[in-house]
Every structure is written in C-alpha cells, then in structure tokens.
Amino acid sequence: MLRELEEVRDHDFAYPDVYKAIDIIEKKIADHVDKLKPPFPNRRDLKAAICLEALADAHVYLPFLGVIVRSAAVRNAFEMYGPIRTMVQKLFAPINTGAEAVPLTLNTDVRLILSSGWDYTSLTFRRDPLLSDFIFLILPSSEASNPLLIPLAGHEFGHAVWEREGLGEPDAIPDQLSIELTKYVQSHSSDFPDSTSLQSLKPEEAREQLETDSKYKFYYSEACRRLTRQAEELFCDFVGLYLFGESFVHAFTYFLSPDFPLERSLKYPTVKTRIDQLFVASQQFEQHWNNGNYDLPADIIDEFEEKPSAIYVHSPKQQSVEPNPWQNAVDYVAEHSVSTLVGKIIEFGNRQGWQSLRTFSTTKRNEIRDKAFYWAVPAEHCESLPNILNAAWDVERSQNFWDHLTTLYSIPEEQRNDWRRDVLRELVLKNIEVLEYDDITG
Amino acid sequence: MSSLNPASRTGTASIPLSTLALEAAIELDAETTSTPRTSLDKSQHLAKQLRMLFPGQRPHFSPDSIGLVCGVIENYESETEITEPVSGYDLSTEKAKIIANKLEQPVLSPTEANKLIDFCLSLYRATKSVRLIHDIPADHPYVLTLA
Numbered sequence: 001m002l003r004e005l006e007e008v009r010d011h012d013f014a015y016p017d018v019y020k021a022i023d024i025i026e027k028k029i030a031d032h033v034d035k036l037k038p039p040f041p042n043r044r045d046l047k048a049a050i051c052l053e054a055l056a057d058a059h060v061y062l063p064f065l066g067v068i069v070r071s072a073a074v075r076n077a078f079e080m081y082g083p084i085r086t087m088v089q090k091l092f093a094p095i096n097t098g099a100e101a102v103p104l105t106l107n108t109d110v111r112l113i114l115s116s117g118w119d120y121t122s123l124t125f126r127r128d129p130l131l132s133d134f135i136f137l138i139l140p141s142s143e144a145s146n147p148l149l150i151p152l153a154g155h156e157f158g159h160a161v162w163e164r165e166g167l168g169e170p171d172a173i174p175d176q177l178s179i180e181l182t183k184y185v186q187s188h189s190s191d192f193p194d195s196t197s198l199q200s201l202k203p204e205e206a207r208e209q210l211e212t213d214s215k216y217k218f219y220y221s222e223a224c225r226r227l228t229r230q231a232e233e234l235f236c237d238f239v240g241l242y243l244f245g246e247s248f249v250h251a252f253t254y255f256l257s258p259d260f261p262l263e264r265s266l267k268y269p270t271v272k273t274r275i276d277q278l279f280v281a282s283q284q285f286e287q288h289w290n291n292g293n294y295d296l297p298a299d300i301i302d303e304f305e306e307k308p309s310a311i312y313v314h315s316p317k318q319q320s321v322e323p324n325p326w327q328n329a330v331d332y333v334a335e336h337s338v339s340t341l342v343g344k345i346i347e348f349g350n351r352q353g354w355q356s357l358r359t360f361s362t363t364k365r366n367e368i369r370d371k372a373f374y375w376a377v378p379a380e381h382c383e384s385l386p387n388i389l390n391a392a393w394d395v396e397r398s399q400n401f402w403d404h405l406t407t408l409y410s411i412p413e414e415q416r417n418d419w420r421r422d423v424l425r426e427l428v429l430k431n432i433e434v435l436e437y438d439d440i441t442g
Numbered sequence: 443m444s445s446l447n448p449a450s451r452t453g454t455a456s457i458p459l460s461t462l463a464l465e466a467a468i469e470l471d472a473e474t475t476s477t478p479r480t481s482l483d484k485s486q487h488l489a490k491q492l493r494m495l496f497p498g499q500r501p502h503f504s505p506d507s508i509g510l511v512c513g514v515i516e517n518y519e520s521e522t523e524i525t526e527p528v529s530g531y532d533l534s535t536e537k538a539k540i541i542a543n544k545l546e547q548p549v550l551s552p553t554e555a556n557k558l559i560d561f562c563l564s565l566y567r568a569t570k571s572v573r574l575i576h577d578i579p580a581d582h583p584y585v586l587t588l589a
Contacts, residue, residue, distance in 0.1 A: 041471045043556075049464055049563055056570075129458060170504040178505035208500070212530045217509035225506035 001029045001058060001065075008065060011072045015081060017111040017134070018068055024130055025061045032057060064125065067138055071115035077145045078114075079429045082436045083385045084153055085112040087243065088135055091157060092164060093353030104352050109133050116144035121255065124156035127163040135160045147428040148392055150385070151244035151251040158236025167235070167344065174228045177337060181220075181227055182207040184329045191325035223326045229267035230334035235341045237274055238281045242345050243357055245293045247389040249278055249300055250397070258305040266327055269334055272306045277338050284342045289349075292362050360386035368431075369394050376405060376423055378431035381438055388435060392428045459495075460570035462488050466545065467562035470555050482548065488562070489542035496538035500531055507569070514564045515541065519557065 005026045013019065032054040041047050070076075089106035096102055110133060117123065117138040125136040137156050143149050167173050182203045189195045194215055198206040210220040240248040256271045264270065269277070279301070285294040348354050364383055368391040372379035382388050395401050402408055402420060411419050457465070466484040495502045496515070503511050512534040520540045528536060544550070544558060 041468060042474055043471055043559060045563060046467055046471050046559065049467070049566060053461075053464065168504070170502055170508075174504045174506070181505075204500075207505075208530045211505065211509045212512055212534075217513075221506045221509045224504070228504070228506065 001062065002026065002033070004065065005029070008069055011069060013068075013072050014078050017113055018071060020111065021064070021068060021113060021131060021134055025064060028057060028061065028130055060128070064128070064131070064136070067115045067117065067125070067136055068113065070117065070138075070141075071113055073116060073141075073144075075141060075144045076114060076116050076139075077147060077429055079432045079436075080147060080150055081112070081114050083432055083439075084114070084137070084150065086439070087153075087357065087385065088112055088157060088160070090353040090356050091161065091243075093351070093356075096352050104356055107353075110135065112137065115139075116141040122149070122152040122156055124159050127160065145429075146425055147432060148247075148389065148396060148425070149251045149254065151240060151248040151389060152255065154240030154243040154248050155236045155252075157243065158239030159232070161239055161348070162232050162235055165344075165348070168228060168232060173231060173337075173340065173344075174224065176340065177227050177231055177333060178207055178224050179203050180333045180337070181223060181329055182210060184333055185210065185220075188325065188329070191328075219326050223330050226267050226327070227330045227334055230269050230330060231337050231341060233268050234274065234277055234334065234338060235344070237278055238342055238345050241278055241281055241294065242285065242349065242354075244386045245360055245390055246296055247386060247393045249275075249282075249296055250393045252278070253300055253303050257303040259307045261307075266330070269331065270306065272304055273331070273335055275301060275304050277335065280338050281342050281345075284339070284346070288346050289358070293358070293360060357384075360384045360390065365390040365394070372431075373427065374401075376402065376427060378427060378434045380434060382431065382435050385432065385435065388428060388431050392424060395424055457487070458569070459491060460566050462491060463562045463566040463569065467559045467566065470550075470559045470562065473550065474552055474555050482546070485545040485558075489545040492538045492542045492545075496535045498532075498535050501534060501538075510568050511565070514561070514568045517564070518561050520544070 005022060009019070009022055035050060036054060041050065086106065088110050089108060090104065092107040092110045094105050094107060113134060113136045115136065115138050118141055119138075120140050120142070122140065123138045125131075128134075135157065137153050139149065139152070162168055182198075185192050185195055186198050186201075186203065186206055189199050198209060201209070210216045237248075237252070240252070244251075252275070256274075259271050260268075268274075279296060282294040282296045286292070349358060360383070364387045368379040368382055368387055373391055373395050379388070379391075402423075408416060408419070462484065466488040469481055469484040472481070501508060501512065512531070515534045515537045518537055518541055520537070522540050524533070524536050524540075541558070541561060544554065547554075550558070
C-alpha cells in the first residue's frame with residue numbers, strides 16, 4: 001500500500017484537499033509497518049489482534065484511496081466542486097452565540113473530496129477518526145457529470161451532519177428511539193415471545209431487561225442498530241430537502257423510483273416510506289418557515305410503486321434470522337420518529353450558516369427559468385445553487401420548454417430529446433461557473 | 443462503532459475504546475516479561491474510561507452495543523466477591539469497577555495479567571466488531587468476494 005500511495009501521489013489532482021488525505025493515510029500505514037516489526041507480543045492471540053488492526057486498515061483505507069484516484073477522472077464535473085464545498089463549509093460554520101450580528105465565517109477546516117464510483121448510487125464514507133475533517137462525496141460514474149443530480153449530495157451531507165452533531169451518540173437520538181422501541185414491544189407483547197412480564201414495567205426498566213437479558217438482547221440490539229440507521233437515512237433525506245428544496249426530491253425520484261430494485265436492506269426504510277416522509281417533512285418545513293420553498297408537486301408520488309412484499313418473504317437469508325415482529329417494530333418506530341428528526345433540522349436551521357443555505361426562492365427560480373434558461377443561456381446573480389437546480393428541474397420536466405428555439409428544428413426529430421438533455425446539462429454546469437464567479441467577485 | 447468513541451462529537455483527537463483496549467493489552471503483555479510494571483499509561487487510561495462509561499445506572503453505550511459490552515464485562519472472572527446480589531446495569535457497573543481497580547495496580551501476578559489481557563482482547567473485539575465503511579444500500583447480487 002505504501003508503494004501504491006507513492007504512485008497515487010503522482011496523479012494530477014484538481015484540488016489540494018486530496019494530497020492532505022494521501023499524507024494522512026500514508027502515515028497510518030507506515031505506523032502499522034513499524035508495529036509489525038519485532039519484538040512481538042508473547043501471546044499469539046495478541047499478535048493476531050495487532051495483525052488484524054493492520055489488515056482492517058488495509059480494508060478501510062484502500063477504498064478511500066480508490067475514491068481519491070477516481071476524483072481525478074475527467075468524467076467528474078469539476079464545476080460543481082467549488083459551490084458544494086462552500087455549502088459544506090456553511091453547514092459546519094462556527095455557531096455565533098453572541099448577541100451581535102457578525103458576518104458568516106466559513107469553516108475552512110472541513111475538506112471535501114468529490115469523486116465517482118461504480119455503484120449505481122451516490123454514497124459517502126463514514127467519518128473516519130483519521131480523516132475526520134474530510135467529507136467524501138461519490139457520485140455514480142454514469143451520472144458523475146450530470147448536474148441535475150447534485151442534490152443527492154444533500155443526503156450524503158446529512159450523514160456528515162448526523163455524525164458531527166453527535167446525533168447517533170448513545171445519549172442522543174438512539175436513546176430516544178430505544179425507549180420508543182421498548183414501548184412498542186411492551187404494547188405488542190403478543191408478538192414477542194416471553195415478553196408479557198415487561199408490560200407492567202416502566203419503559204426504562206423494560207429496556208434494561210431487553211438490553212441485558214440473554215432472552216432478548218441479541219434481537220433487541222440488532223433492532224436498535226437497524227432503527228438508528230433507518231432514522232439516520234430519513235434524517236439525511238430531510239437534510240437533502242432542506243438544502244436543495246424540490247430539486248432534491250426530483251433527483252431522489254430519478255434514482256429510486258419506482259422502488260429500489262434489489263433486495264431491501266433492512267437498515268433502510270422502504271422507498272415508499274422515504275418519499276411519503278419527505279412530503280411530511282416538506283409540510284413541517286413549510287409550517288415553520290412558510291416561504292413556499294418546500295412545497296412539493298403532489299404528482300411525484302405517482303412515480304413510486306412498491307415491489308410486492310413476497311420478494312422479501314421468500315428471501316431465505318432474511319427469513320432465517322428475522323423474527324418479523326422485530327423488523328415490524330423497527331419500521332414502525334422509524335416512521336414515527338420523523339417529527340423528532342425534522343425538529344433537529346429546524347433547530348439547526350436557526351444557525352447562521354444553515355440560514356444562509358435556505359435563501360433560495362421560487363421567485364428567483366422562476367426568473368432563471370423564464371429569463372435565461374428559456375433562451376438556453378446561463379443566468380447572472382442566481383444567489384444560490386438550489387435556485388439554478390430547481391429551475392433546471394422545471395426545464396427537465398417540461399417537454400415543450402424549448403420548442404420556440406429554431407435550432408431545435410435543424411436536428412432530426414429522433415435526436416431532439418438527446419439534444420435537450422445535453423444542452424440542459426451543459427447550461428447548468430456553465431451557470432454553476434457563473435455562480436462561482438459572482439461569489440468571488442461579490 | 444463510532445458511537446463508542448466518547449469524543450467523536452467534538453472531533454477532538456481521542457483514542458477509540460477498541461484501540462485503547464488493544465494498547466492496554468500490549469502494555470500488560472510487556473509486563474509479563476518484566477516485574478514490576480514498566481508502564482501503566484494505557485491501563486490507567488482504560489481504567490478511567492471504564493469508570494466513565496459505567497457511572498452507575500445505565501452505561502454510556504449505544505442501545506445496539508450495550509448488551510454486548512455488558513456481556514464482556516460480566517464475563518470477567520474476579521476473585522473479588524460482589525457481596526450483594528445484583529443484575530443488569532448494576533452488575534456491569536460493579537464488575538467494571540473491579541476491573542478498573544485491577545488495571546491500576548502497579549504489580550500483577552502473571553495469572554492476573556493474563557486474565558486482564560483476555561478481558562482487553564474481548565473488549566477490543568466487542569467494540570471493533572462492526573465497522574461501517576460506507577453508505578451502500580445493499581450487497582450487490584452478482585458480486586462475489588473472497589470474504
């Protein structure tokens with residue numbers, strides 16, 4: 001790996017954050033090499049544990065390195081990098097606790113690596129203790145240059161918020177969720193063998209039983225793990241909605257409608273639940289901020305169609321380990337945690353950095369669409385990335401939007417949809433450059 | 443298991459519990475070849491963490507890992523008697539105190555040191571067992587890997 005790191009360093013990377021990450025990984029691997037030199041521990045199992053640490057880090061950091069290498073690929077849309085890095089620097093901006101209004105300070109310690117991968121999904125890495133300042137955003141290679149899908153970054157940034165705000169810490173949301181799960185078990189005792197004795201206990205006492213009694217603890221701990229993950233995924237969807245408004249839901253629909261095609265991961269709510277809860281979150285955002293930014297077109301729901309549940313029932317892998325009542329409990333409690341999760345975002349929304357990310361507007365979006373995109377030219381003074389993306393999705397969803405352009409009629413009819421698509425993507429990328437220029441020049 | 447790292451919220455440099463347990467085991471192992479103990483740093487640090495994580499009442503672990511870690515603590519065999527019959531969190535807390543006291547002793551017999559190494563390795567495995575790397579929804583049906 002050390003030799004590989006040397007070679008990776010020779011790649012032509014577009015931004016300096018990458019080199020910092022390579023330095024950190026290189027030091028970690030070199031430390032392992034030192035630890036694996038004699039003298040060895042007396043005990044064989046201890047030596048094995050030390051080797052396991054080194055092996056684990058090879059498993060952990062090689063994928064990081066792969067992402068770093070692919071960040072230099074020309075298929076990536078480098079135009080996106082500046083504006084979305086600014087977005088994360090605002091997301092984690094220092095919290096101003098003083099009474100006086102002060103200018104927003106970006107958090108320049110947060111580093112972003114934008115790359116592409118060969119899984120058909122956007123993804124991010126968990127916050128690594130070593131690379132704790134870094135946020136990795138990996139878009140599917142086939143769509144890496146498609147700016148209409150930038151809003152998916154919002155979901156991935158949600159994971160960064162979840163971890164950096166400590167929402168997954170034992171005394172935070174998992175604590176609340178485990179109490180709700182316990183109450184569910186207490187009130188559905190007929191579904192859970194040997195649980196009748198829990199009914200008369202206070203939820204905290206019942207939870208202690210569930211966590212420590214060998215009859216329950218395997219199932220309960222796994223249920224808590226899944227529940228926390230489901231809540232995290234819902235939270236991340238809501239962060240995406242917060243940051244990008246309607247365009248997030250269109251990007252989400254592009255990727256996940258009508259339903260996730262592979263076997264459902266039980267750590268995720270169903271796609272149907274996720275889209276339904278996005279609508280619930282949008283209503284709660286609107287009730288709170290009342291600015292029209294989070295109104296969603298109702299017809300989006302029609303794009304989704306849940307797969308028949310028989311697909312899950314016949315999965316032997318899941319059947320063998322799943323007592324279904326536990327998964328039902330996880331799904332139910334996760335779905336009913338939405339108000340808590342949205343409440344967190346509303347709370348964060350009071351922060352100066354978060355407020356600055358909520359400045360997009362329907363008026364500006366319409367202006368970009370009707371005065372600039374209508375003539376297939378980029379707009380000036382767009383004010384924010386979501387304004388551009390929301391306008392772009394309006395164009396994407398309107399088949400006849402460019403029918404007045406005479407250029408269109410010089411193109412064979414069967415190629416016009418491709419032309420529209422290509423022009424829109426180029427136009428949005430160009431407009432993102434204009435936005436960055438506007439930001440730099442003030 | 444980032445949630446087991448008490449300092450993960452602040453982003454400060456800290457040692458995750460699993461790493462600390464492994465480092466304490468290495469320190470204890472070195473002791474079996476030299477008496478008295480040459481270093482107590484990691485053992486003391488681990489003892490301090492155990493007292494902090496088991497303060498009485500509910501231990502500071504996430505609901506998905508608390509049962510596993512309490513199991514490791516409760517399985518530690520000590521010659522010190524727990525006088526009152528206790529169960530659940532109280533038992534784990536009492537045992538954690540006994541282990542923390544042992545870790546802080548400047549002199550340990552080889553048997554005691556080995557028992558503590560066993561404990562540290564179990565704690566290491568319990569807190570290291572799941573490491574989520576990234577955010578992929580499900581295994582791909584056509585991907586076959588070595589492990």
